[in-house]
Amino acid sequence: GDSVTQMEGPVTLSEEAFLTINCTYTATGYPSLFWYVQYPGEGLQLLLKATKADDKGSNKGFEATYRKETTSFHLEKGSVQVSDSAVYFCALITNQAGTALIFGKGTTLSVSS
Amino acid sequence: GAGVSQSPSNKVTEKGKDVELRCDPISGHTALYWYRQSLGQGLEFLIYFQGNSAPDKSGLPSDRFSAERTGGSVSTLTIQRTQQEDSAVYLCASSLWSSSVTEAFFGQGTRLTVV
Numbered sequence: 010g011d012s013v014t015q016m017e018g019p020v021t022l023s024e025e026a027f028l029t030i031n032c033t034y035t036a037t038g039y040p041s042l043f044w045y046v047q048y049p050g051e052g053l054q055l056l057l058k059a060t061k062a063d064d065k066g067s068n069k070g071f072e073a074t075y076r077k078e079t080t081s082f083h084l085e086k087g088s089v090q091v092s093d094s095a096v097y098f099c100a101l102i103t104n105q106a107g108t109a110l111i112f113g114k115g116t117t118l119s120v121s122s
Numbered sequence: 123g124a125g126v127s128q129s130p131s132n133k134v135t136e137k138g139k140d141v142e143l144r145c146d147p148i149s150g151h152t153a154l155y156w157y158r159q160s161l162g163q164g165l166e167f168l169i170y171f172q173g174n175s176a177p178d179k180s181g182l183p184s185d186r187f188s189a190e191r192t193g194g195s196v197s198t199l200t201i202q203r204t205q206q207e208d209s210a211v212y213l214c215a216s217s218l219w220s221s222s223v224t225e226a227f228f229g230q231g232t233r234l235t236v237v
Binding site: 043045051052053054055058098108109110111112113114115 | 155157163164165167170178181213215217225226227228229230231
């Protein structure tokens with residue numbers, strides 16, 4: 010079945026460091042890919058998405074490129090801030106009615122000043 | 123409503139009791155999801171409703187768990203004979219299904235504690 014694999018956390022970085030959180034997927038068909046973020050004490054919210062191969066999703070300085078050849082959707086940010094501390098979830102949905110949104114286990118990011 | 127609403131926000135129940143968790147999706151959203159989030163376990167898919175289709179129940183962990191969606195809108199997740207391992211945050215999400223995939227919007231969750 011469809012699945013998402015994220016790098017294990019927690020990831021601990023200093024402010025202004027470069028961030029990469031790896032995400033790979035297994036899916037039938039051609040999925041759409043998402044990164045969701047959960048800030049402390051808040052609900053999940055969409056960070057960015059990409060719906061087809063080679064698309065780049067971007068938001069709040071974060072980017073992720075849909076790589077079909079490597080079945081990956083790695084999240085990157087050039088310079089993290091303390092306010093980026095959160096749990097990040099990679100997710101996919103196949104473009105078929107009747108399929109659910111599948112999430113990875115989440116990666117906790119902690120940024121210190 | 124403006125967003126996905128879940129109630130109650132917190133629920134403490136005794137082991138063996140039944141509980142009902144409610145989700146009000148965004149008006150007009152045809153897809154509705156339930157997930158469970160346990161500490162260190164990420165997001166566990168439970169059940170998915172899409173329009174009038176039969177729900178995908180493949181994620182329900184046991185027959186103590188059931189869910190329904192009345193009139194294609196409000197959904198109730200019921201846990202019978204609760205166990206301590208059922209303690210978690212239960213999240214509901216909804217989305218507007220179309221030929222182009224749109225994002226899912228999440229509620230704030232119901233934190234269930236079984237004592």
